[in-house]
Amino acid sequence: MAAEYDTFVNTLDELKQGEEIELKVRDTATFETRIVKAIISSTKSKLPDGDVLWIRFSRGLLHKEPWAIKIIADLGDGISS
């Protein structure tokens, strides 16, 4: 079963599709945020081996259709201590 993540954005335009990007995503099982290198797409068929990426707007509103995400590398939690 595909893993599920979500990410917070102000607008969908912030999400560049089809190329490697750095993105903050939450694992929806734990709600922990990780910074990842990933490729994302609004079309599941363009990332057939990808996981589910839900998109939330900055105040928590859920975008109706899930996107797809293929995580290439985990870059950590972004907390320096």
Next chain:
Amino acid sequence: MPFSDLREYISKLEKMGELVRVKKEVDWNLEAGAIARRCNEIEAPIPYFEKIKGYSKEFTVLGDIINTLKRLSIAMEQPTDLPYAEMYRNLMQVYLSGIEHPIKPRVVKTGPCKENIMKGNDVNLYKFPSLMLHDGDGGRYIGTAHTVITKDFDSGWVNWGCYRQMIHNRNHLGGYVAPPRDMAIMLRKYEERNKPMEFAIAMGTDPVVFAVGISPVPYKINEVDVIGGIRKEPVDVIKCETVDLMVPATSEIVIEGHVLPGVRVDEGPFGEYTGYRASPRAPRLVYKVDCITHRNSPILTAVCEGAPVDSGHVANSIARAATIRTDLVNAGIPVVDVHVVIRSSGFLTVVSTKTPYSNIAHRIASVVWGSRAAQSGSHKVMVVNDDIDPFNIDEVVHAFATKCHPVRGHHAVPNAAGHPLVPYQNLEERLWAKNSLMLYDCTWPIDWPVEIAIPPKASFNSIYPKELQDKVLANWKNYGFRE
């Protein structure tokens, strides 16, 4: 005798029918939050979740603990059978008595909060069943009904306040603190010197601790002394394991660590006391956790904030009304009553007053907005004549609708300080914590001739001779009415 801990308070609530033990397993992911939210909105008994999915029965969660005047009165050992206005005024007085007669805490060497200790790599915030309270929140919030304890960099002032806290990972929390709040004032001093700020979080305490933590106690007054004053007994405190701070010895859970200077990580959004999720996910301060201690079978407390009513609305309303009333009296205003309307999320404050001179409503609004009590509310001030009962919302609405002139009665004040949680502000205003304020002057102008300009009020209490009113009341049942 005041409650020595949360468990005594739970027993009392249960005996009074104010608490329901939820024995059916519930999910920490939204289900418990939905139940707690509905309980708040319909003023149902407090839910005590005894089995959380994925956790042993040793770890339980208690919902909103002081979310009605009656429950706050129980917490403060006050009468619970008074009419609303009397209960409200009585609680105001109790709060003020704590400020006027503070009692220093008593340091003890042992306490149940030390029954279990986790340090270093053993620290794991996920040990406790923190709730995902609202769909769309930024994370699991472990800190919604707690007390964050920090000390001033260059004085003996110790702050006990309530600031929301979201779990980032096993040993980091994130949180929002509004810029004018005490902890933000303290943190600025540490960050100016690039120093970490020690913190301790006390969860599951005697309910008075929580109530005072969400109240606008005067600047640089230690809340723990005020709590002692309200309880009429000192709070028993015990030294933390890893930081130079004291916490209530009977706390269910204590989290210790440092706020990292200059570090900001995305936190939120969160369904807040305003009834909305108005501020976005944004970089906010980070708490590094070094140690957790807890009682055996610890009880995690959780307030599912949102549309009224929750604990914050109730306790904060009482303390703010008491503070505002004191400030108005000290300013020489002939104030009669102050009501920070609980169901307005604390945004609306109604003041009844005598009107010995023109435009007294402006002086009242200036005092209210200058008060420490208006840091996170009272953006809208309604001033009514002393024949209106501010606690009677029907009378208040009638006065507003019929006495507040659409042009001369509304006085907007732009460019005020605010915070990002105010729903009616636009995105730019919320980003920069700007606010706008409004005075509704519902008093009759004193330069209106009484005989011809002020319309006589057509109500039973005001438009009939007193003798006739008495006669009608005396004969009411004789007319055929029940009451």
